[in-house]
Amino acid sequence: MSVKIESLPAAELQILVDAPRYPQFLQLVQQGIILRRQVGCSLRSFLLDQLRLSPQFIEENIQTIFLDGKPVDDLDRAHVKDGCTLALSAAMPGLVGATMRRGGFYASLRAQISHGPDDPNASATAQGCVTIKFFNNVAHLLGKAFLQDTFFITSKNLEDFIRWSRPTDDIKAFLGEKPFDWKAFRAGNSNDELVRVRLKIV
């Protein structure tokens, strides 16, 4: 999804949730949150410098990576561009789980959908928007920190989240200064309209 930085909303939806009920908001990182970051760099550089992950964390916890839905094998030859979608996962079970693993022994079994090497000169270094998805143990390890920082989600994803996760009224939320009514929220005509969000765990 292509997002224009100048169109990012200024008003922030702040959600106050107690720690026991915060895990239901991990649904948002499964669906994908949009972050404004420097793009036009290698995937390795993006993970290290933009998401501030350590090399050790990447090595130990992120064995499966998809860039625009394609499994990545080489972090240095895949490049993060404005509007792309990046999904991070731990090692997965099953033959297909093993197949999706980056640089794994069974990578050839999904050769038709693998992420090939990018042209490093194809996109300029600039601020851009990247949709980030965290799955399984990666969501468990990183979700809390990223949800407590500012992120954006599409209004459709927010509406879907409210419809299916049914956050109760005692989870307070404010849009700007005004109380936010979970039940009244509708995505409106444009599903791609963005909402700026930050979670506060109280």
Add this chain to the structure above:
Amino acid sequence: MDKILRIDMGAEGGPKMTEEPLGAYAGFGGRAMTSAVVSKEVPPLCHPLGAENKLVIAPGLLSGTIASMSGRLSVGCKSPLTGGIKESNAGGQAAQVLARLGYAAIILEGKPHGDDLYKIFINAEGVKITVDNSLKMLPNYDLVDKMKQQHGEKITCLSIGPAGEMKMGAASIAVTDMELRPTRHAGRGGVGAVMGAKGVKVIVLDDTGMKMRPPKDPEKFKEANKNWVEGLKKHPVTGQGLPAYGTNVLTNVLNEAGGYPTYNFKQGRFDGASRISGETQAETETARGGSATHGCHRGCIIQCSGTYNDKDGHFLTKQPEYETVWSHGGQCGNADLDSIAEMDFIEDNYGLDTIEMGVALGVAMEGGLLEFGDAQGAIKMLHEVGKGTPLGRILGNGAAFTGKAFGVERVPVVKGQAMPAYDPRAVQGIGVTYATSTMGADHTAGYAVATNILSVGGKVDPLKPEGQVELSRNLQIATAAIDATGMCLFIAFAVLDQPETFQALLDLLNAFYGLSLDADGVVTLGKTILKMERDFNIGAGFTAEHDRLPRFFKTEKFPPHNVVFEVTDEDLDKVYNW
């Protein structure tokens, strides 16, 4: 585990049982045992529901010991669904209990002359076979409750529900778990229909007074098991991912990869995936007082199962597995986890394979029986199956049968068996296994991701596309061997990455039996099993034409990657060249 129990259900005067030593079947367990018996004793051209077919129930080589993860049970026969040989594999308590009772196999043969329904009770004192027509058409949960009333709480049951009695192609054999619930199933291939054709409703096992099977070298065995457990616990998949989220952890990943078959294999992404993912499922289970971490049998340390409660906190079903969630989720366009869990319970109760039924429902939706996403309509259809209405009998005979009945072209089956939750256009290597497996479309036929450790078939360059046929072959060989041990296939992930854990598995086998088995021996065992199965299928009339995916996989581009299955027929025909 030094004897075989044979029960001739068609004997004059009623079922006749005999016990015999292992003889030519010595050294075989699990899938090796079932496939050896079927290939040697069952005429390949027999009718699967006829007197000549045999139902073989065999624990693995290490079942009944203290070896962790050794509780898988193999059930073999000629399949009424595929027409070929079948080994259907289940967790639950039965393998351990059967092995401790001393049986390497139970073989049901012949066919009863009347329509009486039988109960078989086995304990340390012997075997008792009785007519019990009060059990007719009981669903599995009610049946097990009745067995508990009759025999107490220390039993294990293998049973069929109404689907098995009606001899449906999707009928399973249920195996009770640690809580004595019929939640584990030998699901694939219609093995429940064969048990139904033998007139056996339930086999009740009671191992009271029996001890763990003693190894030849207790000290070495104990040490090997310690290393084995350590290896499984320290690996991120077997020690973290599976215990935390179960197999359904794959939903988000397959969906992101564009390999998640959706709306009856039309596309590779489902909008509702995150609502039915393993992460969401685990969170839902925990929030409702259930559990996201639970074993299906004693001695399981991976604990990939769980307990799924309804909104009021009452038990609804065990944690549905990835394939079940997919087949009733993405395949049917359904993003409602509660309805998926309800369908899982219904199918366990009627005794149905959840993959076959979910795929059949998706095919029926494409045929216009229901709208995609109509979960309540799908639940009604499953009750039609349980009642045995004409429509229910169509659905209960599987996806291929349903596709014919509703005039659907896109029917994802191989050798008549429904395809599991990985589209072979996105992951072409698994398509090779679907096409060429002796079992029909079966993801577990090439599951043992241990080929690099085994070095089976030589070294393959994994990054060369032409390696796919060779990898599939090697995976099938490794899987067949592991299926013989009684070990859960999930051990393969730790074996893949940790050579010392594979060595621990070999040490377990060697210390128990006093062998000196090495990787080559494991490969030989896998090849022996596959050859027996392949020969049986050839005898049953299978040719190279049966080792193919349905045509639409080659002609319909699969979004979002818009790929088709590209492995050539010539390459598929090379899989069994070794």
